[in-house]
Amino acid sequence: MRFRRLKSPVPAGRRLLPVPALILLPLLACVPGVLLADALSALSPRWQGQLVPVPETDVSGAEPLMQQGLSAARAEVAALLAEPEADSDALAAAYGRLGALLLLLEVEAPADACLRNAMALQPDAFRWPYYAGYLAMLAGNLEQALAYLHTAQAIDAEYAPLYLRLGKVRLDRSELEQARAAFERVRDVPALLAPAHYYLGQIALLERRHADAVDLLQTALAAHPDATEVHYPLAQAYRALGQADLARDHLAQFELRAPDIADPLLAELQAANRRALPAFKRAVHAVRGGDYAGAAEEFEAGLAVDPDNAAARISHARVLYLTGRPEAAAAELDAALQRDPEQALGHFLQGVLAQQRGATHDAAAAYERALALAPDHAGALFQRANLDFSAGRYAQAAAAYGRLIELDAAVAPARVLALVAARRAGAAEATVLAKLQSLATAHPEDPQAGYALARGLAAAEQTDLRDIDRALRLAAELALTRPGPAHQQLLAFVQAAAGRWDSAVETQQRLLAMAGWARRPAAEIEAMQQALTAYREHRLPGPAWPVDDPLLSPPPFDAARLFREYPATKPY
Structure with missing residues (x-):
């Protein structure tokens, strides 16, 4: 949040x-x-x-x-x-x-x-x-x-928590050797055992030393069993080792929070904060520390004194949702908007709740209310565009994504989705591919743009727009640098489009073996098997941009992430 x-x-x-x-x-x-x-x-x-x-x-x-x-x-x-x-x-x-x-x-x-x-x-x-x-x-x-x-x-080189701060800065700068040296210096300090091993485990994961990562992260968890942040990298390590059951178990226990660090100097700061701040300020501080239950209590205390503070009620609704009370969150949003109907964030979050329960019509109406109050509300624009895209209203989706890009070109999914929606709304294939090539050149770090471009160049409906050599280069690079199932499937697709049917079959078979080993969903494995059959029959399994391709569709809706991370300019 x-x-x-x-x-x-x-x-x-x-x-x-x-x-x-x-x-x-x-x-x-x-x-x-x-x-x-x-x-x-x-x-x-x-x-x-x-x-x-x-x-x-x-x-x-x-x-x-x-x-x-x-x-x-x-x-x-x-x-x-x-x-x-x-x-x-x-x-x-x-x-x-x-x-x-x-x-x-x-x-x-x-x-x-x-x-x-x-x-x-x-x-x-x-x-x-x-x-x-x-x-x-x-x-x-x-x-x-x-x-x-x-x-x-x-x-003072003996203040142990200093090395966790130094190590974290080095880690954020991708200076893994220096980061490791800082964390190693305090890995045996009893009070710092859990965070030091947590960060060392992250380094091992980045270096693909998955067995070492498991040992380090398990040590962190043993030292601090409530350190829920450890479960996510631990799940990643187990998945890489092929232990899918353990990966799923740990992923289910993951909750985002900052590591607990025993730091006497910062403890002085925190103790003073609790004494010095009014309730709403204490609530915001609790949110920043990931203590949503504590934040809810502080917002309740503040609202007892200032019940008409609509912005605080919206913040209270957010932490209520994040502590597993969606009904209470909905009631608090209603109360906030009764007091101040012009709170755009409140309408946006009402839309998020409606979309979460599957009421897409109500969600769209709430997003429209937010946009009527704040036309540059990026969250409402993006979610509204996603609803239009998913419903096949591609022209409206393309327009909404375009408005969002004008506001913030850094919203990477909107860049590709705007072009996909435009193409499905009837835009000329040559125009869309030209724009996509410019996008991929301007943002080489965006894998979604590279993915869409590779498929488009490999199997464009207009054969004169195809560029098989470039498509192969893009697909091979993505498969090498981001070796997930989607990019392996892309490589097989482009190999098939290039007439390299044996290579496509080999790539797809390898992918299927990995999918079975990782216990991917049955529907996903079935789709992979159908693609393999197509390659064996020397045909493509679908068009360049299939409607059901998750990488050419809006990202999965995540209400908790929006409640947690969408910025509030005025929390109370």
């Missing part, structure tokens, strides 16, 4: 960084905001060169308590900056207090400036570069995170 607040949207996967107990001292009385901004953003000559300015921050969207706290924290910094003999430790702590509040408001650049100033004033203090590195890691600024964490390491 993603929330965005104020002027700095929180990237996907971010969690809110809490406030250190160490620096939550009584705040000074508020002074006018303009004076605080002048004092901190326009440093006096005495501090120029030593400190960096902290620009004024727009906090108009924050709760009054948070606005008051920020003003008081800035007042304290301003007062200390004005003292003739300022105490460096006191000023560092004051900048830390201000940075902590800015972190709560999710304005990263000013928060980073505060922590940099704290580091400049207390260069031997470990916590400031450590907090700054942790913040940069969560924000996805991996190079900056690495620099800060190395600074912290130079101050």
Whole structure:
């Protein structure tokens, strides 16, 4: 579940960084905001060169308590900056207090400036570069995170949780050797056994050392049986080893959550957060930590005081759904929209619930209500387009996907689906294939575009549009770099289109053997067998873009993912 607040949207996967107990001292009385901004953003000559300015921050969207706290924290910094003999430790702590509040408001650049100033004033203090590195890691600024964490390491190389942070940054940068070295350093620390082995298991999986991955991940699970995040990579490892039953068992136990890391410094932050934040803010923090049950309790507490807060009711509905209470979630969405019918997110989520229960007409109507209120609502556009596509309303689907691409060209499935829908709506094959070739060239990382193009070039209805050589290259590359069943079937199809019937039969037989070994669904195996029969009879099993091809259709509908991950610009 993603929330965005104020002027700095929180990237996907971010969690809110809490406030250190160490620096939550009584705040000074508020002074006018303009004076605080002048004092901190326009440093006096005495501090120029030593400190960096902290620009004024727009906090108009924050709760009054948070606005008051920020003003008081800035007042304290301003007062200390004005003292003739300022105490460096006191000023560092004051900048830390201000940075902590800015972190709560999710304005990263000013928060980073505060922590940099704290580091400049207390260069031997470990916590400031450590907090700054942790913040940069969560924000996805991996190079900056690495620099800060190395600074912290130079101050105190014995703080064990530091190596989990360093390892995670290295892992996110795909620097597997350096990541492994960091995790290995703390793999035997009892309090860090589970997360260290979890990350080491992920590295083994990436390196295709599947047996090692199983051993490492089982060690993580033994150390922390409630670590549900371990089950997904463990299922992947067992599947690669051909142990499909174990893979299914672990996949069924998987729940997305961040690893628990025993980190005393961050524990101080979290403890302070619980004391300092109002109920809705605590709820958002619980969401970021994956504690949906705790978030539901906090939203309920906040709504008892502020029952007409429609945005908070929508957020409450989301966590109710994520804790297995869809009926309660539906009732809460109804209550939110009764209070504020112009909440586009509420209508969108009503559509998601309707689609989940199979009421596609009601879902489409809800998505239309969301779009009437917010024409650029990407989620409603995409789901509405998917409904049209699945119902065979290809012209409407192509138009909706086109609008979505204009808003956000990074929505990869919409790019290919727009062209598939256009072709099925009657667009010229030559035009569609030309656009698809341009798309595949512009986005070589998009396997769906390569897949669609390979099939189109191999078996275009207009024979003069076919390019068998390029289709073979595309299919072979996908089968090599992404060796899943779909790309193996693609290779067999293109080989058959090229007249290489023996190669197609061999590829399809190999795929069928793997499917039986992996216990693929019976209908899927039957379709593979029919394709094999076609190749043996020297014919293609279908057209270039068959209607039932899952890679040329909307992705499987996932209500839980939408409730969990669709961003909210105003969670309360």
